[in-house]
Amino acid sequence: MNIENQTEIKFSLGSDREVELAFAPGVFTPNTTTTLLIQAVKNTLAEPATLLDLGCGTGVVGLALHFQGLIKTPLYASDLSKPAVQCSRVNFKRYDCPAEVRDGSLFEPWQGKKFDVIVDDISGIAQSVADVSPWFQGVPCDTGEDGVDLVVEIIRKAPQHLNKGGRFYFPVLSLSNVDKLLQVAKECFGTVERVGRQDWPLPAELKAHLPLLRKLQAEGSIKLEEKFGMVLCYTEAYCATNPLY
Amino acid sequence: MSQISKAEVIAVIEKALEIKSGQLGENARAEEFDNWDSVGQLSILVALDKLFGGKIANINEMAEADSIPKIIAILKQHSLL
Numbered sequence: 001m002n003i004e005n006q007t008e009i010k011f012s013l014g015s016d017r018e019v020e021l022a023f024a025p026g027v028f029t030p031n032t033t034t035t036l037l038i039q040a041v042k043n044t045l046a047e048p049a050t051l052l053d054l055g056c057g058t059g060v061v062g063l064a065l066h067f068q069g070l071i072k073t074p075l076y077a078s079d080l081s082k083p084a085v086q087c088s089r090v091n092f093k094r095y096d097c098p099a100e101v102r103d104g105s106l107f108e109p110w111q112g113k114k115f116d117v118i119v120d121d122i123s124g125i126a127q128s129v130a131d132v133s134p135w136f137q138g139v140p141c142d143t144g145e146d147g148v149d150l151v152v153e154i155i156r157k158a159p160q161h162l163n164k165g166g167r168f169y170f171p172v173l174s175l176s177n178v179d180k181l182l183q184v185a186k187e188c189f190g191t192v193e194r195v196g197r198q199d200w201p202l203p204a205e206l207k208a209h210l211p212l213l214r215k216l217q218a219e220g221s222i223k224l225e226e227k228f229g230m231v232l233c234y235t236e237a238y239c240a241t242n243p244l245y
Numbered sequence: 246m247s248q249i250s251k252a253e254v255i256a257v258i259e260k261a262l263e264i265k266s267g268q269l270g271e272n273a274r275a276e277e278f279d280n281w282d283s284v285g286q287l288s289i290l291v292a293l294d295k296l297f298g299g300k301i302a303n304i305n306e307m308a309e310a311d312s313i314p315k316i317i318a319i320l321k322q323h324s325l326l
Contacts, residue, residue: 032284199291201283201308228290229305 003086013038013064021058022090024083028057032198033123033171033235038064040196040237041119041169045070052115052161053077054154055122056101059088065119066097072116073098078109106150107157114161118168123235124150125175126221128212134205146221147176152184159188159243168240169195174223174233182238190242202231249296251317251326258313261285261292275311286311297325 009023011030023029038061048070053062056077065071075092077099079085085103092099102109106122124143125133143150151170158168168189172178185192202224206213210231216222225232251271259269262280275281281289286308293316294301301307304323310316320326 198284199287201287203283227302228287228294229308230287230290232287 003083003090006087006090009058011058011060013060013067017067019060019063019091019095021060022087022094023058024087026081026083027087028055028081028084030058030060032200033173034060034121036196036198036235036237037061037119037121037169037171040239041065041070041117042068044195044239045117045167048072049116049167050163051075051117051119052110052113054106054118054120055079056088057081057084057121059091059097059099059101061119061121062088062099063091063095063097066095071097075099076101076110076113076115078102078104080105106154107161110161114163114166116163116166118158118161118166120151120154120158120168120170122150122154123171123173123176124148125173126177126216128216129175129206129209129222132206132209132212134203143176146180147173148181148184151176151181155181155185155188155240158240159245162243166241166243170238170240172236172238174235177221178223178236179220185238185240188244189240190244192238192240194236195239196237197234199225199232199234202233207231249326254293254296254317254320254326255313257292257296258289258316261288269313271313271317273313281311289316293320300325 003024006022006024009021010018012018050072056079059077062075062077075097077088082103085101088101124147126147127145172181217224255269259266262285290301290307306319310319
């Protein structure tokens, strides 16, 4: 399969493993959120499960969990980006991970399908922050003024795609309206538990836009902390269970 | 004067960076270690802040202290070592 402008990237899965991944323009680069989600699922999932990697990008989340023996194959994965779907298929094949990969938006490819575990690697940041950030080069980020539109929609639809006793993992970035996201999650799930957190310094490219960021913080759209001479953000991973509908 | 030693500080930094004990020399610099990036720097400062009972949080120059000598110098300047 020829993927246009395919390259390779390396990603560390921790002290024990590094993977080499097929990558291309329009595919989201794995980052801190990816690592946090992988760790959160590893720490809380006791046995193999049917799993949907939603917003799979390179497929690295599903791969990492497959290496841990946590997937009842095939792994299911999807992404809006066709290059991401293509790269994921290459990566799953490369690492002998049986997988079914579909393209489409959010849960559209999975009508009528249910899973034991859904890992949502789709997050968002406030639109005006995304516009000046280095993270969305060629990758869509249409997540609304407070960065939560996509994740809210995913949280609301996730219960329909979970088997009984299923788990839904999702990330929350402090460059979005965290309180609103968690409020929606609690409206949809009986239990919403934080299962990971990583603080990180604001990148230099965003420090140049501090007046904008402070304005957004004052409006409640994002959260920042100033400490150690740094401007700090955070990513948290949550596990939601017991859907309320 | 603080009872915390330079060796303890280095040990805490090693742990923060998930580096094996003894690998961080007294002249170590960030560029020598993959884990000592901006997130690593934050991990170091969080760990040192805990070690020194919250006294690191407001030392702004720590953000740019990308080597053991620089960290030690700042701690001495603030009478923490």
